[in-house]
Amino acid sequence: MSTWIGATKLVDLGKARRWGAWYVAEYRLRNMSKWWSAIIAFGIGNPVLYLVSIGLGIGSLVTKSTGSHGIEGVSYLEFLAPALLATACIQAAMDETSFPVLEGFTWTRFLFAMNATSLTGSQITGGIMIASFIRCVATAFMYGGILVAFSAINIAHLPALMLASIFAGMGFAAVMMAAASFVRDDDGFFAIVGRFIIAPMFMFSGTFYPIEKTPIYLQWIGWISPLWHSTNMGRNLSYGHQVAPWLMVVHFAYLAALYYIGFRVAARQFKKRLAE
Template sequence: MSATGTQPTVEEAVAAAALPRRFGALYVAEHRLRAMRAYGWTIVIGSVGNPLLYLLGIGLGLAAFLDQPVASGPHGTVDYVVFVAPALLATAAVSVASEEFTYAVMEGFKWRKTFWGVNASPVSPAQVAEGQVIAVGARMLFTTVVYAALALALGGVTSVSAALVLPFVGLLTGMAFGLPLMAYAAGLKDDSGQFAMVQRFVFTPMFLFSGTFYPITTLPGWLQWIGWVSPLWHGSELGRAVSYGTTAPGWQVALHVLVLLAVAGGGWVLARRAFVRRLRG
């Protein structure tokens, strides 16, 4: 009904739909962020507790048992906690992606069907996908900013400038892992353990064999390929280059950026297409 209590005219209906059509992705992102408030303390505690446990445990615990340096930069060897901090930060972003781009996507399509409700409004299917990505990106940035701040305070990052850049490296890494996963989740009709398999057979091996805790060159040759194809390895190496520099040639650093951008971009194209196909089909 219009403001006068009568049936709205076509012009009024079009005007009312203009704002959602223009800013639909932001409305969807706002809805998703509000939904995250239901487990907001879990997000906060995890974002603060995980880096504290890892960085203190590694910096004050595991590092004490290492009798030789594991890595070096252009200015010489670096402490072990400095070596692992960028990789742990990137892992935190990937962990957020593994949560928010799996069950939350299935929830929107199958369990609560919120995507279908939004799709009945002037918001387009592509904007539904965009809103999800914006909201998850905001959570990733929150997590990685906290991680970088704590790493700076605990000596895992040695400069303020590096701490300012590392969250965006983590964001790119998380999206490179998460957007293809989002495309996969959007195509599933039922959860028959697929997400648990992704966690067990994709995320866990990637975490263990992507040079997170030791240089990938220390692995047997037949295992190193896991790191080469892993967004986490590329993100970790890029983060280390930002944090304390690298002795690798510039083209290798550029390659890490290009791989992450390519995987994230390809995943976004597939995810957007999956949302559009499903909500319009």
């Protein structure tokens, strides 16, 4: 066995070990900064259009038919707000875990470039997740602010709602990251995800009407959907929608489990693919 002859000149390995994931996140943020106008436009434009068309337009019709007590005792807009916020967080977070993973493995192969440095596979996975978290939180602030401005939520309820939404965003983002890490070439991955996962999830998660009003054979979509778990939790936290304490625990645990499992699977697959 010969001895280590790598001079300790530039790279501080201890520092690289501790902060590696943050260096990856720094890269992702820089990359995001190239798209900031699109990110802001989606973050603000999307909710404003939604609130105007559905919240106020359809909402006024809903209010007309439900009478002054609204849905579950609140206006349609207030009913809708937790779901809209969670959807926005899910969309923002998954954008940052699915596109970059596909890009990094198959299009620009930037993940392989990272892997040639002192970074490890799990640091790379962690870094992408951190960046996704940052965008998710930023979106929660932007969207949340607009919801408050439209009186869709009471500002006092905002922190709790944001938390519920960020939880959903991260749980789903981790699952998407795991899924994207198995894709070999982009043979319609995003189209499939969009049509068969996102769209049904959005429709059948109790987003636009209480999940109990959905036919029973479709309710399972809501039960496995992070959006429903977050929305139901959020409705409880914001306007006091009745949710049993045990169910609140299930909501929380389900989202945490999605995150944990998704992240673990992704990290393992990253390590494997980077070493191929």
